[in-house]
Structure formats: structure tokens, C-alpha cells
Amino acid sequence: MDMTELQDHPVFTRDFTVMTFAMAEACEIAVDAIFMRQTGIVFYGLSRVGKTYCLNEIKNKLIGFMPRTYVTHIEVKKKDGTYTNNIIWQLGKEENCYFKSRDIVIAKLDSFVERILLRCHERGCNHWVLLLDEFQKLRYFDLHLLADIFNMLQRKKITMTVLSFGMDGIFDLRDDIQHRDDGELLIGRFMTNFIEFPGCRDKASLKLILDAFDRSSEFPESSGISYTQGLMPRAFSSGFSLVQYIQPIWSALNREALGAYHNNLPLEHVFLSLRYLLRFGAMNDAPDFKLSQEAIERAVKLSCIKTFSLLAGEKKNHE
Template sequence: MENHLIPVGTHPIEVGHYLLPTKEVLRLMDNLKKIVLNRLPGMIVYGRPRLGKTTALKFALENLPHFINAPIPIFIANSNSYRFPSEEKFYADLLHDFQFPFIARRKPGELRNQIVNLLKEKAELSRLRRVILIMDEAHHLTESHYHWLMDIYNQLDREKISMSVICVGQEELLTRRTFFLGQRKSQIIGRFMTHEHRFFGITSLDDFKAVLRCYDSPEISAYPENSDWSFTRYFFREGYEKGHRLEKDAALIYQQFQNLRREHGVNSKLEIPMEYFTYTVENALKIYGTHGEKLEWISAQNWLDSIKLTGYIESEIYMALAGNGD
């Protein structure tokens, strides 16, 4: 298929809708298998902002049923922050995030029953009688929120339905767990925080190579699906046919990140958030590829400019200032 047959602006790189099976995703999937297969009630997934934790978790969970040969209903909700949290707000937010069509002002118990019935209905379609709930931005959850989640868990348990709650958030999740330990809140920790997964960004040249390889490989990033047009080939057809690959540029890109950090006095340990790394690649493909300047391949300066456009270095500077308490 000729790449020009794809309407401009519809490629996954251009719309930003694609998922890559990176090393961190596969490592996360291994831990999720243990949670599901051992019927464990919960896990916290934490790391610095913009690492791609939620996206990685969605990819892992969407592909998990294939690995365990059984469908598992997955629900995703955002942990909203309120000055005065309430049961009614919490349950109504869950139903909204579950796209429940008839959310009316009801008593908290009635809202909770709606949630339980919805989860039960979906779980009964799976022979595992399991349901997974992802609480995103979970560092916003208070002790009350965990008690309300426990109520849902207990109601489902009485119906012989197992629920696993995956709390995804920033490193404050560990601080919250330490607080609960000090307050002897063993029922919360035992249900939701016993198991943990530290999510990492891109930290090494090998990580660079592994992610870039995904863009090069039609087995991973073909578009249209089941074609031999990888993302790299689509945007740099001529360069691709001459043997150019993003993976071969890994050392160059790695050095450009390091040079930029050094230039701005960023001395923290290298851990590039996945979001900034993918934005870098997307910038290079869109600006210099077939729908942009139509270059044969990407130069060192092009890569540097692509990194700068993401706002990565500004983010690192602000993170360093926050870490120093300035």
C-alpha cells in the first residue's frame, strides 16, 4: 500500500493515539498477572509525573486477557480532589467515569449499589468472576475514599465477585501508605497497598533503543494494521529504504538529551518521562518527514530541536527546583 493513500492528519503519530509495548509495560504486565491470577485485592503503581503510568497500565490491561485466556472487565476512574470529599460526590464521579447513562441525585447507598450492580454484571460475564478498577491520580485519595472503596469491595465479595483496585499516582502514594502504617490502618493497607510497582522512565541507552525499535518494526507499529508500513517507514520512506532506522539513532538522541541537560545544569539522575520521549519522536517524524519538510532522514540538529519543542528541559528545571524546596 502506498503511504500517500492514508489521509493526512489521520496517522496515529499525528493524532497521538498509539501504544507501545515498552520494557516498562511488559514489566508492569508481569506484576498484573500476579495480581489477577492470585486474586490479590490491590496494588499501587507510582512514579514521577508524566512517565506514562496510566497509558502503560491501559496497554497492559487491554492485553492481559490474551495472556490468561479469559476476559476481564476493566474500569478506569479519576481520583478527583475536593476540598470537602463526600460519599455522594465520590460515587457519582465513579459512575460518570464508568459512563453510566443514568446518574441521578440519590443517597450514597443507592449510588454505591448502582456501582456494585454494574461491576457485578460485567464480572459475571468473565469465567474468572473478576473485575479490575484503576484509580488514576490516586495520590488524591483520602482515608475516607479508601473506606468507600472498601464498601464496594465487600459488597462484591458477598456476591462472590473479586475486585482488584490498582491505584496509580505519584510518589506521594508511598507517603500516604507510611501515614496509614503510623495510624495502624491495616485494613486499608492490606486491601489496597500491600503490593507495589515502581514505574520508571527511560534511564539508559538500551531503553532508548528498545522504544525506538517499536517505531521501526511493522510487527509492532504497522499502520494500516497488518501492513508492512511501520511508523518510521511511513514518515521517512526514502530513508527507510536506504537502511535508516530510528534505533540506529539511539546513541545520537541519547547524547542530545545529555548535552541539553548539561547545558542547563540539570544534574539529577537521568529518567526521561515517556511522554517527553514520545513527543520528541513525534516532532521529528511530523516536522521533518513526509508531511513536513520531506527530508530523507533526521539530522542531529533536527533531533535537538525536536527535544526542545517538547518542553522537557523546562520540566526538568522545575522538578529540580521543587526537589530543592526553592
């Protein structure tokens, strides 16, 4: 295969999701918490371990398996120089509920709550699920506004669940809120249940990913052809698979991963390494094709996992 043939494949368009162990567990916990109508649950983890992909998967599951909820999904944006009204503006924009610049806070809250009531009525439900990405970017005043929305909806017999993903900065946010007069109320409402979302921590987790490429993936749709088979048909027909190389791939990734990412690999760089390997294999496909140690190490280095983990560690130390 040449580069032109490869460019539309899901491996290289990144139009696919592998249900890792961490993602499957988080989805199960999240869906159960929403079913039980818990008020708040927070998943936290390092950057690039797959939190955003997991949040999108949870959203898809809610649409498919829990249709009697109304779901809003936003990524929290932090505005420089502002200390209030930030979250209500973002929520309003997501729900096409626009406010006038002269509107006071209570007017914005009233307008937004009416919009959620309308959406729930349209769906015949009484449960609003708010999915928040980058939870650590929220501020004290944002959480106050979310608590106000919660109370206003509760009076209208609508349950509100906030399901969030964030980085370790969520603990700084919690510590700050604890010293506020009403900190216990906000923490009790939204921040009592913290669950770690890890990266790829062991060979079993990596094996699941490699098996997905080798066996459970499919392209074209309904073809029964896995990603590895489709990209390397001659090698695959002779017994080649990525999972055969699990030990050298795992070792190469962990040699480059530093600090908190050692034995906790960032999935973005794991998948990038595999894309380099599959591109190399596709362009050199042959019945006797084998991955050399040099090819594996080169793919891992090209993923820049070492540079990323080093910079991420330095940033964390400076915070």
C-alpha cells in the same frame, strides 16, 4: 511530504503505543497479580513516564486474555471541599449507577454493589477488577469506602482486585493512613505492594522505541511499511533509520532532562522529540538525508523537556 499528508499519520495523531520494557514488565506483573486474585497492587512513578498508557494496555490485555473478569477503569478526581463519598460517586457514574442527592452512604454502597454483582453475573464471572489512575488523589474516606465494597462483594462470593497507578504522593497517603486507628487494615488491603514504574532509563530502552518506529510499526495496516519507512521512503530505501542516531538522541535528551528525569526520561517528551525529527525528515526526504546534531538538538528543545523537568522538580520541592 507536506503537513496535510502528515496530519493523519499515527505518529502525529498519537494513535499508537510502543510496548517499552517498563510497560511490558508492568503488564506481566499486573496480569499475574489479577490471575492470582491479589487484593491490591500499586505502580508509582514520575509524571509523564507512561503510566496512563500502561494502564490502558493492561485493560486491553484483561479484555483479551482474561475475559472471566469484569473491569472498571476510572481516573480519580479530587473534589475541593469534600472529604467523603468522592470515590463512590465516581464509580457510580462510570457504571451508570446514579444516586440521589439525599441517599445515605449505605444506600449508595448497596446500589453500587448490586450493579457490580449484575455485571459479573452477565459475564459469568466472580472477579471484579478496579483499575485506578491517579491513586494519590484518593483520601482516607475513599479507601474506607473501597474496603466496604470489598467486604460486601466478598460476602457475595465476588473477589475484588484494585490495580492502581499513581505518583510519589501515594507515600504521603500511606503515611497519613498509618496513623489512623484502622490504617493497618486499609494498607494491608490496598497498599502493601508498591512497584516503581520508570521512564526511559537507558539506551537499550531508547533503542526499543527507535526500533519500533523503524521496523515493528506499520501503517497503513497490513502494508508491512514501518513508520520511518512510510514517512521517509527515499531515505529509508537508502539505509536511513532512527536507531543509527541512538547516541546523539540519547545524549541530547539527557542534556536537557534535569533532576529526577536525568537518565529517567519522560516518555511523553521522548516521543514528542521523535515526532519533530520524523516531521523534519518527512519534509526533507531524500536518498542522502542525514540527521544533523543541530536538527536533533532542536527537536529535543522543542519538546520542552528541560522546562518540564525543571518545573516538575520545583513543584516536588515545594510539596
